[in-house]
Amino acid sequence: GQNIDQPTEMTATEGAIVQINCTYQTSGFNGLFWYQQHAGEAPTFLSYNVLDGLEEKGRFSSFLSRSKGYSYLLLKELQMKDSASYLCAVRDPFTGGSYIPTFGRGTSLIVHP
Amino acid sequence: DGGITQSPKYLFRKEGQNVTLSCEQNLNHDAMYWYRQDPGQGLRLIYYSQIVNDFQKGDIAEGYSVSREKKESFPLTVTSAQKNPTAFYLCASSPNGDDSRETQYFGPGTRLLVL
Numbered sequence: 001g002q003n004i005d006q007p008t009e010m011t012a013t014e015g016a017i018v019q020i021n022c023t024y025q026t027s028g029f030n031g032l033f034w035y036q037q038h039a040g041e042a043p044t045f046l047s048y049n050v051l052d053g054l055e056e057k058g059r060f061s062s063f064l065s066r067s068k069g070y071s072y073l074l075l076k077e078l079q080m081k082d083s084a085s086y087l088c089a090v091r092d093p094f095t096g097g098s099y100i101p102t103f104g105r106g107t108s109l110i111v112h113p
Numbered sequence: 114d115g116g117i118t119q120s121p122k123y124l125f126r127k128e129g130q131n132v133t134l135s136c137e138q139n140l141n142h143d144a145m146y147w148y149r150q151d152p153g154q155g156l157r158l159i160y161y162s163q164i165v166n167d168f169q170k171g172d173i174a175e176g177y178s179v180s181r182e183k184k185e186s187f188p189l190t191v192t193s194a195q196k197n198p199t200a201f202y203l204c205a206s207s208p209n210g211d212d213s214r215e216t217q218y219f220g221p222g223t224r225l226l227v228l
Contacts, residue, residue, distance in 0.1 A: 008153070033216070042203060042219035043156070087155065099215065100146070100171075103155035 004104035006088050011110045012078055020073045020107045022088035030091040033101055034062050034073045037085045046073070046086075075109075083111045116140065117220035119204050124225045126191065126198060134189045134223045136204035143209040145187035146217065149173060150201040162187055163209070191225065199227050 003025040012018040024032070031050040035043035047055055049064035049071060061074040075082055085108050089101035117138045126132045138145065144163050148156040158171030162181040176195025181187055187206075191198045201224050205217040 004155070040201075040222070040224075042221050044219070045216045048216065089156075100158060100161060101217070103148075103157075105153060105155045 004088060004090055004102060006086075006104040006107045008105070009108045009110070011112065014078055014080060014111055014113050016078050017074065017076050018078060018109065020075070020086050020088075020109065022071045022073075022104060024069050024071075024088075024090045024104075026069075026090055026092040026102075028093045029066060030093045030099060031101075032062075032064055032071050032091070033087075033089040034060075034071075035087040035089065037087060037106065039084070043087055078111050080111050080113070083109060085109070117204060117206055117218055119202075119220035119223050121223060122221070124223055125228050126225060127228050129193045131190055131192050132225070134191070134202055134204075134225070136187045136189065136220055138185055138187075138206045138218075138220075140206055140208075140218065141184070142206035142218070143184070144207045145181070146205040146207075147171075147177075147179065147187070147189045148203045148205065150203060150222075156203060159189065198225055200225060 005023045033048050034046040036046050037043040047062035049062050054063045059076045064071045085106040087106045088104040091099050091101045120135045146161040147159040150156050157173050159177050160179040162168035165184050168179050168181050178190045201222050203222045204220040207215045207217045
């Protein structure tokens with residue numbers, strides 16, 4: 001089975017840094033994705049991690065520790081437009097077919113002035 | 114412009130009625146997927162298809178049906194057997210569905226409401 005946990009909601013101040021955590025328990029592991037989803041819109045791809053360590057991409061970074069079943073998404077220099085839901089998704093080759101990721105419930109991030 | 118389109122944006126269903134949600138992609142992707150999203154829930158997989166004329170059930174296929182007669186099209190029918198159809202439906206595609214690094218591309222979604 002699979003279990004993916006994220007905080008339901010977080011708030012932060014414009015210009016600050018926020019870290020959104022994701023923990024997972026899966027039979028196998030073949031990559032972790034982070035997506036951003038604005039209300040009523042489609043999720044858009046942010047990052048992919050399959051090896052341990054930090055992947056940096058502009059204001060966004062994603063970290064993975066496979067031994068701990070843990071990832072985080074780090075958002076720097078927060079802007080109001082970063083207010084959105086952030087979805088963690090894990091690929092488990094032993095569950096489902098065709099490397100289809102399983103999604104967590106998402107973390108709703110509210111950025112206030 | 115390449116991408117995924119879903120229509121309509123909003124859809125209303127009456128009791129006992131079947132409705133069909135459209136999903137079209139011009140990305141030349143082999144794999145297509147349907148997800149359902151409820152408030153406070155993650156995306157749950159309804160059906161997926163890796164190739165034309167073949168599709169597989171996901172985690173919550175009951176009350177839904179699909180077809181994949183063309184590579185670019187993957188319509189989803191919400192049947193009257195689906196007792197709680199109100200949700201946001203997302204269609205996605207990926208190049209061939211069997212590469213672990215592959216990213217899914219999502220359509221804009223259809224919000225289905227029951228009258």
